[in-house]
Amino acid sequence: MTNAKYNAGARTLHWLIAILIIANIAGGLLHEPLEKVVSLMPAHKAIGMTILVLSLVRLGWRLTWTAPAYPATMTPLEVLAAKLVHVVLYLFMLAMPVTGWIMASAGKYPLSWFGLFDMPKLPVAKDSVLAGIGHEMHEVGGYLLIALVLGHVLAALRHHFLVRDDILRRML
Ligand code: HEM
Numbered sequence: 568m569t570n571a572k573y574n575a576g577a578r579t580l581h582w583l584i585a586i587l588i589i590a591n592i593a594g595g596l597l598h599e600p601l602e603k604v605v606s607l608m609p610a611h612k613a614i615g616m617t618i619l620v621l622s623l624v625r626l627g628w629r630l631t632w633t634a635p636a637y638p639a640t641m642t643p644l645e646v647l648a649a650k651l652v653h654v655v656l657y658l659f660m661l662a663m664p665v666t667g668w669i670m671a672s673a674g675k676y677p678l679s680w681f682g683l684f685d686m687p688k689l690p691v692a693k694d695s696v697l698a699g700i701g702h703e704m705h706e707v708g709g710y711l712l713i714a715l716v717l718g719h720v721l722a723a724l725r726h727h728f729l730v731r732d733d734i735l736r737r738m739l
């Protein structure tokens with residue numbers, strides 16, 4: 568057992584970004600089935616760009632501190648698996664917004680941040696190879712991210728309810 572917690576900045580950014588990502592996974596999956604009822608895409612894009620900025624802040628902040636040590640009860644393989652999943656989650660926190668940004672830059676709509684101001688578009692031509700790659704990677708990436716987040720959440724719940732260590736508490 569260890570009493571060390573993640574610092575307040577790390578915890579705040581973790582949960583803020585987690586909520587926004589879960590909202591964007593839901594929005595991405597529901598925008599088509601709900602398109603007759605509500606247009607989810609403008610909010611999806613604005614939330615996604617917010618995730619990009621917050622993730623860059625989070626990664627910058629991450630370089631300034633060391634995570635609390637893992638309890639000795641965890642095997643080296645478990646520690647390695649946890650760290651690997653975290654690195655890949657960080658990659659997806661950047662790759663999903665960037666591929667979405669590439670795809671949306673090729674579209675005809677402006678990229679508005681909740682109607683308050685327009686965000687810049689990348690120089691991506693409509694129907695270009697880059698726009699197509701962005702679209703494909705965003706779609707496949709969305710499903711991979713769902714699997715990753717599920718694994719991550721199940722691991723956290725396993726630690727809390729089955730192994731009964733402090734892993735979840737130190738992120739709360
Ligand atoms: C972490 C951030 C993001 C996540 C987790 C996410 C997730 C998703 C998911 C799961 C889909 C549905 C995939 C499909 O079935 O086609 C989707 C679609 C889409 N996303 Fe994102 N997204 C994010 C950021 C963005 C950003 C920043 C933009 C644009 C600025 C964007 C633009 C789009 C567009 C235009 C679609 C619709 C694609 C289509 O229906 O053809 N996304 N997103």
Ligand code: HEM
Pocket residue numbers: 581584585586588589629634649653654656657660716719720723724734735736738
């Ligand atoms: C979309 C959602 C999420 C993403 C992208 C995400 C991402 C991350 C990342 C990158 C880390 C590593 C932190 C670091 O050391 O720098 C982390 C840690 C952690 N996350 Fe998440 N997370 C998400 C949702 C959740 C949820 C829903 C839970 C709880 C059920 C959770 C529980 C934890 C815990 C307990 C840790 C600390 C793990 C450890 O010390 O090894 N996360 N998360």
